[in-house]
Amino acid sequence: MFRFEEDTQFLVVYTGSRHATSDDYRDFIARWSARLAQTEHFGVIMVSEPHLHTEEDGDGREHEAEITRLINDFRRDYREQTTRLNLGFGRVYAAEIIENYFPDVTTWEQAQAGLDRYARYNWAIPGRGFAHLLEAKAWLREQISQTPVATTTETIPLKSSQRVGLFYGSSTGVTEMVAYQIRDAWAVLGMEPITPINIGEVKDLAVLLNYDCLILGTSTWNIGQLQDDWEIVFTQIDSLDFSGKQIALFGIGDQYAYPDNFIDAVGILGEKLVERGGGLIGFWDSDGYEFSESAALVEDRFMGLAIDDSRQPERTKARTQQWVAQIVQEFALQPA
Ligand SMILES: Cc1cc2nc3c(=O)[nH]c(=O)nc-3n(C[C@H](O)[C@H](O)[C@H](O)COP(=O)(O)O)c2cc1C
Secondary structure, X not given: OOEEEEOXXXXXXXXXOOOOOHHHHHHHHHHHHHHHOOOOOOEEEEEEOOOOOOHHHOOOHHHHHHHHHHHHHHHHHHHHHHHHHOOOEEEEEOXXXXXXXXXXXXXXXXXXXXXXXXXXXXXXXXXXXXXXXXXXXXXXXXXXXXXXXXXXXXXXXXXXXXOEEEEEEOOOOHHHHHHHHHHHHHHXXXXXXXXXXXXXXXXXXXHHHHOOEEEEEEEEEOOOEEOHHHHHHHHHHHHOOOOOOEEEEEEEOOOOOOOOOOOHHHHHHHHHHHHOOOEEEOOEEXXXXXXXXXXXXXXXEXXXXXXXXXXXXXXXXXXXXXXXXXXXXXXXXXXX
16 A cells, blocks of 8 residues: 655655556545645655555556546646646665666666656656665755756647648657657658657547548557557547558557557557558568567568567667658658
């Protein structure tokens, strides 16, 4: 069960040694959002304590979907307030966790980068990990005197003359990161610039029909489900006609933790778009991945780029660049 420690400067949550439940997160978010109604800056720190695995504790998966939903809702509703009042998210890891999960400089740096991306994505603030609570507090006190970081969310062009649209749904910022890598690789090839748009900002999916070519990205969540922001707009696809549209999909997943559902969301999205007349391009070889099943698989190829930034982060950029070169050809687009 989560335990909380609050004073005027900090909201500290201790994860406890059991798997977190959705009630834990509901409580945490309620406390956090209540403080956002005030005007004082405050730091948020999560202290991760080692799990004591017991039989009745289960593996925590039964709460996953609900927890994901709670965090995504909080991001959508409170991002502006968090960026104004929080300015930093600290995470403190018990020594045992650091030893097991981040035993060397490389893994520690990867964790730091992941945490920073996570905090920027969810709350538009920097994130950082620490071995001690006092260090986290000192860092957060420093952040209070900084100006807020810029958010990565771009405004949506209502009408676009661009031929290529890039949309993504992301719950912890990984798909967003890949979307920006696609944008960069696209520019390196001399193509007309494209702007990644978070599908969570799109109320009316008809906006997708403004483009001839679409690049759509989704992570997979909750064992074979669409990412939450895609889930919300998904049923709108049924009333849209994608005939004549060329669509390249990219998906993010974790092949070791979810080997029976690796990037399933790409399959869900791909099948639906084809049903609505869309043509898929950008198929990607499944060699180099280890998994049992994927709804995104057609014979031996994925319906789009597969990225596993949890297990193969060192391959993310090269895969993305190679795929971008491939889809530029398949879209039959010329440099600007
Ligand atoms: C609760 C939970 C469920 C997940 N389910 C799947 C899954 O079924 N298949 C898969 O390939 N990856 C799964 N993942 C891995 C995520 O897709 C992966 O962490 C991804 O990087 C998240 O990207 P995002 O931050 O853009 O949402 C899951 C992760 C979590 C935490």
